[in-house]
Amino acid sequence: MKKETPSVVVIKEHNALVIHSLDDIAVRSGLSIGLPLANARAICPELTVYDADEAADAKTLNDIADWCDRFTPLVALDPPSGLFLDITGCAHLFGGERAMLQIICGALARRGFAVSGAIAATSVCARTLTRHSSGRIIEDGAETDAVAPLPISALGADDAITKGLRRAGLKTIGDVAARTRHEITARFGAAFTTRLEHALGQGDAPISPRKPLPDYIVEKRFPEPVTTEPMIAMTLQNLARMLVQAMDKQGKGARKLEAAFFRTDGAVRTLAVETGRAVTKPEVIDRLFRERLDALSDPLDPGFGFDLIRLSASRTEIVVQQQRDLDAHVHDNDELAALIDRIAARIGGKRVVVHLPEDTHIPERAALAASAQHHLAAASHAVWPARAEGEPPLRPLRLFERPEPIKVPFATVPDGPPHRFTWRRATHQVVRVEGPERIAMEWWQRDGKVLTRDYFRVEDEQGLRFWIFRDGLYDSELADEDGKPVPANWFVHGLFA
Template sequence: MGTGSREENASKQRNEPSIVVLKDNNALVIHALDDAASRLGLHIGQPLANARAMCPDLRVFDADVVADAKTLSDIADWCDRFTPLVALDSPHGLFLDITGCAHLFGGEAALLQTLVRALARQGFAVSAAIAGTSVCARTLTRQATGIIVADGGEAEAISSFPVSALGAGEAITTGLRRAGLKTIGDVASRNASEITARFGARFSTLLAHALGQGDAPINPRKPLPDYIVEKRFAEPIATDTMIAMTLSRLADTLIASMEKQGKGARRLEAAFFRTDGVVRAIMVETGRPVTRSAVIDRLFRERLDALADPLDPGFGFDMVRLSASRTEIVVQEQRDLDAHVHDNDELAALIDRIAARIGGKRVVVHLPQDTHIPESAVLAAPAQHHLTAAMQAEWPARVESEPPLRPLRLFDKPEPIKVPFATVPDGPPHQFTWRRALHAVVRVEGPERIAMEWWRQDGKQLTRDYFRIEDAEGLRFWIFRDGLYEGEVFDADGSPASPGWYVHGLFA
């Protein structure tokens, strides 16, 4: 008896209409609904109070907008297997531009059937349609599923649909019904200027696109790669050996395609499509155009080995795709007689391998900047993109047998020190306290006076005096006084204040 009761309750819950509500303008409205609720005449955007009046037994759930957006994005990633041009139609839909792709799946009908069945197996209720314009396809999905409209047949296909299928908003839909225009065909039969004058140009454009009269371009989530190669499997693969072998073969095909146009890859992405709908994408970048498949194999091997979240095949990958999203023309150079060229190639390859393991932003080179401000004199830039500039950079020459004028490395932020007094108003300190340790000054070199760039100081034109300091323990510091004693620094009340002292770096 207990088991039967649970089964009856579960069956009853499945048959009860369910809706998801979202707060809009201080009122709860329907954000999503199931087929049972739709058959009762409920629709998206309807106030919850009205829905309860029509159906007191409604099952109501609160919307989770963030989770819904993440799920929709995951579905969009999975749909990349059909076309690289996938756009979000938030909050519930996707646009897929399948121009030139349908024949790869046996035609439009076979593609549509494959997509709907695969998503249904993943637990999603899908309404899909194919039409010549994106607006017409979206209108079709609001009333039926599985419809394929030939070019030129958009107006006839949607003429019998209610005006709410256009998704123009509650106010316009109500206005059309009050005017006696209950179907899209009724609205289309009226003069366009009359519709524009009554409901606005935006609605007129929406109606024209739904009828197949022009179309607004979709905005794909990802830019179309320059080159794409992929491999589909009748039986999913799951072993590291098969994955590596597949990537190697795809790399050979990709390099051959680029070689015909004299190009090399700078940014590569490998996408792995699991049978349960999960998609994992891995990207690598290179400092110079890659023209050999062995280099691609090595970079992806380094990347896969270094993943903090290892590649999980689950029940297997049924498709692997390799794409080059950024390519450049390969410039032919004389390389046989120039030893420096080979050294540069080896250095670039090493940087690419390290970047594949720890990330390109963590491998940097330092470039000199034309400024006398110490913290701005060096710019840290990604090594992959600035290697040539770093090798050609000209740094200030150092005088032989002389100590360096500045530390090799500065603190990220100058650290304050306590100076009880200076030998003279503009002179160095006699002693100072840094990090709770007292340092007695025995040798001093300086000052080196630096005036700050006035356009970056928010009106505070401060002057720094830098000193090279050595204490009794032999430690050498680079310290500065921020401001002068002649009234360049002021307190909040406007009275003169003592300038501050800071340590900016340490000498070896």
């Protein structure tokens, strides 16, 4: 029979490789976490060593946390290999606390993970129990008796504290708890004392869920996994109706919605849509998710089926009932907002923008691109500079994000515009000119830049119209090292229709 060899995962700490994790065979061989690799090889020459991949471990822990969302929305990370689940009010949905613990640990074990779980009134007490045994459920008030016999290493304190406690003859948590608190604090610090008290059930540190708790949640669990699109669509319709009914009782509407699809193999797919106005109709929610599903570059793959579909409203607001009159503009705005929501659900909210006027003379900063879903009302009331009827436009139809440099022969440049210029390897002969329009930059944001531009509207022989400017005031006294005048820097900033 082939002898099994111990395996360990190592990580670099303080310029030395130490054991980060190990299997049962390595434990029986006398190895432990934190042991230097050189010492481990001396104990077990046949040792199999793997390098730790912390990024992959973190991703795996997050994937497991996503899977645990099916049991409770309050899931917190406890790196590097732990999770906290707040199951208050959730256990009865799975047959009680013991049945729930068996379901979670059993499902993870079947996927190849070594799992240790416990249930207690405080998170630190539960974590302390999992470091020594698995499957324990501690009643409220029995935390001290449960953790007292455990070794002090179960607290998970620093190695220096653990060694200091052992040198003092304190081998169990009960031994440490028997000492006065001020004595422990003076020797090992207030943080360790707080950890000890939480493990004993004397107070608790609240967990920090990885995701904020949604305002409203509705879900559908299936005794048999569903795979067909019609069944998934019908489930979303029913959940949308249930969600709207729950929000309507408190006079609220949804501004951000999330649909989560839990597969039987543990994979979780989440889709989110946002709205510009509070949604209070289930058919609108259903239509937005249909748009989102149709636009997915990576289609929703049910695999072996979904056993849970959840719909939540993560952001809501109070709906103010307004009396509608016969003004057509009101209905047009409603239709426009609905259209924007549908387009945003398909291509993303950041790609649907409106432009708002800014109080500045700098052309490239005169308009601010903002999300159309959140600034539609502001855009409808925005006031832009008006021009007289029949007058040509003062600003180009197409304004470049950054002005592009052009080449201007110095001989053609007096204080006025150039007679010809070269832009994008094409030479343009100027036949008509309007200007100059002098625009001063913001002196408080100078940052070494020239503070004045002279803009000209020019037209070439082919009828193309450009908006060009000279960067800085022209100074004929400027010269280079050879005594030749230095030409000004010219740019094209936009194109007229």
